[in-house]
Structure formats: C-alpha cells, structure tokens
Amino acid sequence: MTTNKPATQLLFLPGLGNSDADHWQSLWGLKRPNSLRFQPGSWDEPNLNDWLQALDTAIDEAEAPVLLVAHSLACLLVAHWVQEANSSDERAHRLAQVSGALLVAVPDPGAKAFPPEASDFRNAPARTLPFPALVVASSDDPYATTDYARQQAATWQADFVDVGACGHINAASQLGEWPQGWALLEALA
Numbered sequence: 001m002t003t004n005k006p007a008t009q010l011l012f013l014p015g016l017g018n019s020d021a022d023h024w025q026s027l028w029g030l031k032r033p034n035s036l037r038f039q040p041g042s043w044d045e046p047n048l049n050d051w052l053q054a055l056d057t058a059i060d061e062a063e064a065p066v067l068l069v070a071h072s073l074a075c076l077l078v079a080h081w082v083q084e085a086n087s088s089d090e091r092a093h094r095l096a097q098v099s100g101a102l103l104v105a106v107p108d109p110g111a112k113a114f115p116p117e118a119s120d121f122r123n124a125p126a127r128t129l130p131f132p133a134l135v136v137a138s139s140d141d142p143y144a145t146t147d148y149a150r151q152q153a154a155t156w157q158a159d160f161v162d163v164g165a166c167g168h169i170n171a172a173s174q175l176g177e178w179p180q181g182w183a184l185l186e187a188l189a
Contacts, residue, residue, distance in 0.1 A: 007064055008064055008065050008066065008067050009062050010066070010067055011037075011038065011059070011067065011068050012025045012028070012035060013069065014043070014071055015105075016043065016046060016117070019071060019170070022176075023171040024169075024181055024182075025037075025069060025071055028177065028185075031182075034063075036062060037058075039057075040053075046073060046118050046120065048120035052080065052081055056094060059094045059098070065097055065098070066097055067100050068098060070101060071105055071169070071170065072107050072143065075105070075106040075135075075152075079125050079156065080124060082125070082127060083125035099132075100188050101133040101134075102133075102188055103158065105137065105143065105169040105170070106148070107143040107144050109122040111143060114143065133188075134159045134160070134184060135149055135153035135159070136161050136181065137150070138168065139165050149162075163181070
C-alpha cells in the first residue's frame with residue numbers, strides 16, 4: 001500500500017500594510033484556494049513577537065507542509081522565526097512543516113526607506129535557512145539594492161534571482177498575477 005504525500009500548502013506572508021487585492025500574493029491565493037495567509041494583530045504597526053506568533057498559528061493550522069511565500073518585511077520575519085525555532089523547543093517542531101520559502105523584495109533595515117514602525121525587525125539573524133529558499137530582487141527596489149538582496153541570499157544560503165526593474169515587486173509595480181514569479185515558485189516547489 002502506498003501513501004501519497006500531502007500536497008504542499010502555500011502560506012502567504014504579506015509585508016507591512018498587507019497585500020491588497022491587486023497584489024500578486026492575493027491573486028496567487030485565488031489560484032490556490034487551499035492556501036493560507038498569516039494574520040498578525042496589526043499590519044500597519046508590526047510587532048515582531050506578534051508576527052512570530054501569527055506565523056506559528058498559521059503553520060499549526062496547515063493541513064500539509066507549507067511553502068512560505070513572503071514579501072518584503074515578512075522576509076525578515078522568516079529569518080527571525082528560524083532563529084526562534086532553533087532556540088525554542090516549543091517552535092522547533094514547526095520547522096519540519098516548512099518545505100521551502102520564496103522571499104520576495106527583502107528590505108534593507110539599514111536603508112533610509114526602511115519604515116521606522118518596523119524597527120523590531122532590524123538585525124535579521126545571519127543564519128542559514130534550514131529549508132530550500134529563493135530570494136527574488138528587483139533592480140530598482142526603493143527598499144534594497146540588488147547587492148543587499150544578493151548578500152542576504154548568500155547569508156541564508158538561498159538561491160538568488162534578479163527579475164529586473166520591477167520596483168518593490170508589489171501592487172504598485174502593476175505585475176498582475178506576476179507569471180515570472182509564479183514560474184519561480186513552481187520551480188522552488
């Protein structure tokens with residue numbers, strides 16, 4: 001008797017302010033109705049501990065291994081979460097539930113554009129991610145240079161892709177369903 005491995009669920013981790021209906025994350029969620037979206041207490045006044053707990057809760061609610069699909073500030077959340085999971089027996093079992101991570105538009109906490117309300121997220125741990133990951137950057141992202149994104153990818157031992165001039169790779173970039181990103185997600189999955 002053969003048992004089928006459960007399908008991977010996408011777990012969307014929007015950044016500061018959430019992802020609106022025109023954001024590729026929201027559009028992808030419509031393509032994968034079994035996907036999840038984490039729900040922190042505040043999208044506009046992010047608190048690292050609250051966002052960590054929201055990520056824990058979302059993973060606990062998953063019915064299959066999850067593929068993290070993080071945008072912007074949530075990319076830094078993933079690094080902090082891995083650090084916490086590795087130092088906490090309470091969180092450690094959740095690492096096995098993560099099959100990989102697509103980390104899009106990693107912001108540079110040292111950049112002038114980094115939002116002050118997200119100061120809890122500064123000092124993202126410089127630790128290898130324990131699952132396959134891909135950092136996706138834009139050559140004209142106002143929140144980070146491609147050099148910064150490439151450096152973060154190397155630090156996390158993640159693959160790296162520069163998708164060209166796509167701004168912050170958000171709804172304002174007018175990418176629609178962002179087929180290029182979907183192809184990168186499918187390759188990672």
